[in-house]
Amino acid sequence: xxxxxxxxxxxxxxxxxxxxxxxxxxxxxxxxxxxxxxxxxxxxxxxxxxxxxxxxxxxxxxxxxxxxxxxxxxxxxxxxxxxxxxxxxxxxxxxxxxxxxxxxxxxxxxxxxxxxxxxxxxxxxxxxxxxxxxxxxxxxxxxxxxxxxxxxxxxxxxxxxxxxxxxxxxxxxxxxx
Amino acid sequence: xxxxxxxxxxxxxxxxxxxxxxxxxxxxxxxxxxxxxxxxxxxxxxxxxxxxxxxxxxxxxxxxxxxxxxxxxxxxxxxxxxxxxxxxxxxxxxxxxxxxxxxxxxxxxxxxxxxxxxxxxxxxxxxxxxxxxxxxxxxxxxxxxxxxxxxxxxxxxxxxxxxxxxxxxxxxxxx
Numbered sequence: 001x002x003x004x005x006x007x008x009x010x011x012x013x014x015x016x017x018x019x020x021x022x023x024x025x026x027x028x029x030x031x032x033x034x035x036x037x038x039x040x041x042x043x044x045x046x047x048x049x050x051x052x053x054x055x056x057x058x059x060x061x062x063x064x065x066x067x068x069x070x071x072x073x074x075x076x077x078x079x080x081x082x083x084x085x086x087x088x089x090x091x092x093x094x095x096x097x098x099x100x101x102x103x104x105x106x107x108x109x110x111x112x113x114x115x116x117x118x119x120x121x122x123x124x125x126x127x128x129x130x131x132x133x134x135x136x137x138x139x140x141x142x143x144x145x146x147x148x149x150x151x152x153x154x155x156x157x158x159x160x161x162x163x164x165x166x167x168x169x170x171x172x173x174x175x176x177x
Numbered sequence: 178x179x180x181x182x183x184x185x186x187x188x189x190x191x192x193x194x195x196x197x198x199x200x201x202x203x204x205x206x207x208x209x210x211x212x213x214x215x216x217x218x219x220x221x222x223x224x225x226x227x228x229x230x231x232x233x234x235x236x237x238x239x240x241x242x243x244x245x246x247x248x249x250x251x252x253x254x255x256x257x258x259x260x261x262x263x264x265x266x267x268x269x270x271x272x273x274x275x276x277x278x279x280x281x282x283x284x285x286x287x288x289x290x291x292x293x294x295x296x297x298x299x300x301x302x303x304x305x306x307x308x309x310x311x312x313x314x315x316x317x318x319x320x321x322x323x324x325x326x327x328x329x330x331x332x333x334x335x336x337x338x339x340x341x342x343x344x345x346x347x348x349x350x351x352x
Binding site: 136 | 187189190191193194196197198200201251254281283286287290292293294296297298300331332338340
């Protein structure tokens with residue numbers, strides 16, 4: 001099986017007298033009979049099976065407590081340090097709208113405003129790009145109605161055109177509590 | 178060896194928790210300052226009789242004025258919030274100038290509550306300048322004594338959409 005050449009032992013390069021002297025200085029190998037070896041192993045196994053490792057319970061609990069607190073703290077730190085954008089706040093407040101809120105919402109100029117606001121999904125109401133949705137967004141949109149170059153992203157209710165109903169939706173979003 | 182690896186993790190997490198507490202306290206302080214002192218906010222008292230029952234109800238209205246100075250006022254947004262108990266908003270009216278005679282935009286959820294955001298704009302040719310009443314808020318007041326309310330003019334703009342530093346005031350409407 002061994003197809004490899006024998007290792008290049010250093011003792012081949014040493015003087016034979018030195019090798020013989022070293023081998024003569026080594027103690028004879030001790031051989032343990034297998035039955036004694038097995039008896040020692042069995043005895044050690046029995047002994048170790050009865051031994052329980054006494055862990056310091058207080059320190060263990062403290063470690064887990066610190067780990068748990070640290071993990072929660074790290075998560076909170078992430079949440080704290082991550083910047084909050086006004087759009088995110090707006091979308092979050094929109095997401096909090098319950099069905100009761102929707103049923104209590106207004107009808108302005110014959111439009112079902114809240115349903116359309118909910119459909120709008122919060123994107124595109126910041127017309128002037130100020131970072132917040134206020135009445136100036138509705139004003140900018142209203143002024144743009146007289147111009148032909150509407151931005152299609154300003155279509156708030158998804159009816160394919162930018163008109164007064166979209167202005168109403170943006171204005172209602174600006175005053176929404 | 179194992180313990181030596183665990184302690185740096187624990188120290189790191191402990192430091193992270195300290196940082197977290199520190200940053201949370203800083204943010205809470207900033208938010209508290211924001212809530213207590215919003216820029217441009219103004220507190221006004223609505224006087225009321227002292228010798229009435231706790232459940233006595235009366236109705237008052239406050240007029241909202243915006244002073245745009247020499248500029249023409251084309252858009253405005255305003256927030257009203259009562260700071261005392263027993264104040265409920267029951268109605269909103271428009272202002273004096275034809276450009277803002279229609280009731281402003283507001284969330285109907287504000288009705289029978291103590292906070293409302295009002296806003297309006299006009300694309301009319303003629304716009305008010307100087308001090309102009311832009312809205313009236315009808316209130317139901319319950320109980321004795323004056324009621325405190327906080328108001329803030331959030332934004333104002335001219336006809337070309339330029340923001341202006343207008344001022345605002347409120348006053349109890351004449352009956």
